Amino acid sequence: MPKVASHPTALRELDGPDTCDMCGTPGLKTELVRDPFIYGAGDDGVELVVEIPVRTCSSCGPYTDDHAEDIRHDEVCRHLGVLTPAEIRELRAKYDLSRAELARITGLGESSIGRWETREIIQNVGNDRYLRLLRDPAIFLLAKSLASPEPVHADPGVLPPDRVARLRDSGLHFTLQPVAA
Numbered sequence: 573m574p575k576v577a578s579h580p581t582a583l584r585e586l587d588g589p590d591t592c593d594m595c596g597t598p599g600l601k602t603e604l605v606r607d608p609f610i611y612g613a614g615d616d617g618v619e620l621v622v623e624i625p626v627r628t629c630s631s632c633g634p635y636t637d638d639h640a641e642d643i644r645h646d647e648v649c650r651h652l653g654v655l656t657p658a659e660i661r662e663l664r665a666k667y668d669l670s671r672a673e674l675a676r677i678t679g680l681g682e683s684s685i686g687r688w689e690t691r692e693i694i695q696n697v698g699n700d701r702y703l704r705l706l707r708d709p710a711i712f713l714l715a716k717s718l719a720s721p722e723p724v725h726a727d728p729g730v731l732p733p734d735r736v737a738r739l740r741d742s743g744l745h746f747t748l749q750p751v752a753a
């Protein structure tokens with residue numbers, strides 16, 4: 573039996589844009605709405621609850637935009653216990669990498685990374701764990717070293733000494749050099 577979500581409830585009015593996205597009519601209203609939805613099919617369906625901004629235009633009626641989709645998607649990611657698209661972008665930003673560079677270092681597909689970040693698809697648990705591990709600078713350096721025939725340079729301050737010793741012992745191409753100012 574497909575499950576049916578509980579009814580949405582308007583919580584309060586929010587500040588928002590004055591004109592409708594679709595028709596340009598002024599006087600747009602934005603309300604924060606508690607909006608339960610069913611994730612999954614049949615007996616596996618679970619009710620997840622989000623609070624999303626719902627706009628109401630006097631001529632188009634109520635609608636939701638990308639912001640609401642982001643909130644729903646993040647809730648599904650939290651339910652599944654995987655990184656959200658924003659958290660994956662943060663991982664790339666942490667090491668200042670393009671999608672192509674992250675793909676080269678990790679062996680993950682560049683287009684997959686793009687789809688995870690734009691909430692087109694959700695990464696599976698294996699890839700999610702890999703991404704989480706890469707948030708650790710020592711593991712990131714190891715991955716970088718595996719991907720590169722050249723020694724990997726890192727700022728000595730990045731890693732505690734015991735981890736440096738372990739990396740040296742690992743026999744991978746690895747050197748620590750001061751980063752040029």
Ligand SMILES: [Zn+2]
Binds near residue numbers: 594629631632633
């Ligand atoms: Zn409108």
